[in-house]
Amino acid sequence: MNAPDLRLSRRLVLATGGALVVSFALFPNAFAQDAGAKPPGDLAKFPMLDSWIAIDAHGAITVFTGKAELGQGIKTALIQCAAEELDVDPSAITLVTADTERTPNEKYTAGSHSMQDSGTAILNAAAQVRAILIDLAAKRLNIPVEQLHAKGGSIVADDGRSVAYKDLISGRELHRTAQAKPSLKNPKDYRVVGKKFSRVDIPGKLTGKPSYVQDLRPERMLHARVVRPPSYGAKLTDIDIAAVERLPGVVKVVRDGSFLAVATQEEFQAISAMNALADAAKWDETAQLPKQADIYAYLRKLPSQDTTILERGNAGESGARSIRATYHRPYQMHGSIGPSCAVAKYEANKLTVWTHSQGVYPLRDSLAKMLKMPTKQIHCIHVEGSGCYGHNAADDVAADAALIARAVPGRPVRVQWMREQEHGWEPFGPAMLSDIYGAVDAGGKIVAWQYDVWSNTHSMRPGGPGNLLAGQYVAQPFTPDAPKPIPMPEGGGDRNAIPIYSAPNIRVISHFIPQMPLRVSALRGLGAYHNVFAVESFMDELATAAKADPVQFRLRHLDDPRARDVINKAAEEFGWGLKEKLARGHGHGFAFARYKNLAAYCAIALELTVEHETGVIQLGRVVAAVDSGQAVNPDGIRNQIEGAIVQSASWTMLEHVTFNARDITSRDWSSYPILRFPALPVSVDVHVIDRPGQPFLGTGEAGQGPMAAAIANGVAHATGVRIRALPLSPANVKAAIGI
Amino acid sequence: MTVLTVNGKEHSINGDPNTPLLYVLRNDLKLNGAKFGCGLGQCGACTVLVDHQPVYSCLLPISVLEGRQITTLEGLGKNGEPSPLQRAFIEEQAAQCGYCIPGMIMRAQGLLNRKAAPSDAEIRAYMQPNLCRCGTHMRILRAIRRAVKDMRTARAEPVR
Structure with a gap:
């Protein structure tokens, strides 16, 4: 066993009752083993098990996460992870979230990273704590570990004897460095993870308990x-x-x-x-804002730092049919x-x-x-x-x-x-634009793809004190940090700018614009909202050029079996392609993306109608399929995707920040309208494809882009007119279809 | 001094009679249900019932509320148990951040006070003033429909 090193650890006595509970340990101890492989998730950054899990003399279990509940249900999912591997009832766990004196510094709760970083860490830490408890019980009962298992807060022997966790922990037994590869449960044996489990925070919020x-x-x-x-x-x-x-x-x-x-x-x-x-x-x-009507031309002319993020073959290759198009997305607010x-x-x-x-x-x-x-x-x-x-x-x-x-x-x-x-x-989601060139051959395969995207930064988080509004206005003001692009593979303005589809000749350029005419920062999905809107709209444009069904056209260019499964699931559940002929003004739209090309997969199929006289889009059925890897809380995933679908529908059909020469003029819900109940889809059905044992894939932002493109594709199907500038507001739709 | 009847109890409120009800509920009475959203009557986060009708508590000064029955989220349940509507919202997991939901529940209660079995179209139309940003709307609709069904079943059950 490792000797504890108190010099480097910060201690916090959590509970009394005899036992000193060390619940926080920032640094690995001096005798850390296994210097090679790193433990998974944020356990790599905070490898001490007691940074994540504490058990006190009464058996109370406290789990620590540096991530925060934002309404995404993370508390519940993290408790499920801990309860599963600790073999206790979830109600036995107290979760402490982001707190600079108690929890690991997991930086931001952002980028759909919480399950991947913190969920993975807690699942693995809990498995190792269980192994430690079994070791301790083996010594206590003097029987081999093979004859012991964890159950309901105790270690139980095959001969019927048992020792409660609280009787095994007397001090610093959990002050140990995490192993790189702990022995996790077989997902087949899961009782909590992947099962229906109600959100822990909802009853309080719905009955007026202090929650905010x-x-x-x-x-x-x-x-x-x-x-x-x-x-x-x-x-x-x-x-x-x-x-x-x-x-x-x-x-x-x-x-x-x-x-x-x-x-x-x-x-x-x-x-x-x-x-x-x-x-x-x-x-x-002194403020001088650009003309709103010219914002995209203005942004395009600003100095940019250009990075070729992918280049293969001759992206200017011609084909049997080729298309050039430009897509726009306005400033939008949280x-x-x-x-x-x-x-x-x-x-x-x-x-x-x-x-x-x-x-x-x-x-x-x-x-x-x-x-x-x-x-x-x-x-x-x-x-x-x-x-x-x-x-x-x-x-x-x-x-x-x-x-x-x-x-x-x-x-x-x-x-x-x-x-x-x-x-x-508030700092808005930045306005963006992209140019696309694509060509298909006579066989209906993509032969060339060029994509250029222009964007401000998508993160002006603090950071320096100049990123805080007050910091800019105090007597000795601070200058905001120099804006920086978020590098690939996650990307910022270029998030999802690289298409997931195969193309032999391809070039993708990210044009990063440092100068920010409006205050901007991270809005759910970052550049992926725009890039998926553009790429998935353009896929439909190419499919039309190739005289192919949009779903078949996507599958034709995709090898990843999980991507194909998600697309097929959404198409099947929707009944894609069954209705060849639709009435005037009726359309079907489909879109797909894997968020950041490395997180959750999400496909959406929908039906809609466009009222030609007014340009109003009415959404009908919306069907989504999502693969988030191992699903911890399937209803939580459904809730996130349902929410993304409705929120993205609002962004896509209604929202753009307005401004005049001096100031922002979107100042309330009448000057910045968002979706209200009567404009909702008829139905939203989300199908979760569970992947037991696979890594968690961030879900929170996976639906925003696909929903935007599915609507745009549905409108094109319904009207025969491709609209490439958001929002698809009644005025813009009406202007585009020319009535 | 203004005397307000909130959740069946009378409270004497000192202070400016022009104060909107919301601030009195939240600060003087320490009731968390009604939320500040806009202060403009545009979002419905502050919705409470006055004489069984939904109102924006961020706009109504307490001076006009004497002698009227004010019901907040906290006044819906009985004996510490959530009301049928609250229960339906919990059953349907109809919340993400949950900030708008108390206002949603109060507005839906206002509808059910007026009509026991509204149609889906009537529910959508009636809920129009209340905003949700997380996109929980479909669950909110399911929760209201579930409450309608639950209450109908409860009424149909013979008295034991």
């Missing part, structure tokens, strides 16, 4: 609101604060350069005081239903922030730089917020709360953004 950062009400809490500038980069030149300070309930007006906020006793007082401050403030506005919120408390030189940030550790580091505080004096704790779908204003409001809390030491401060602030100041 918005629901925190620590003693002596103040309410605060921020006054944002009227436009990007505006400077606060003058304000009479005294009048506002006299308003009822006002405790503190905070001004730091052009950062302006107010803290009050009651919440509605904060709103009134915010409005009074906004009225009193004088700003110097649009959380609950505007961003944070609670912060500054006391005795220590700052605690309760936040719905996707990355508590990066946020902590960023706040430390903004506030010029030592990192160890800042504690960021994730508490759920409204769904974010990427990098929204969660980090920004946390920075606001930190600045205000520092001005009122000892008082917790709750900062709630207003709707118009969330709409106007």
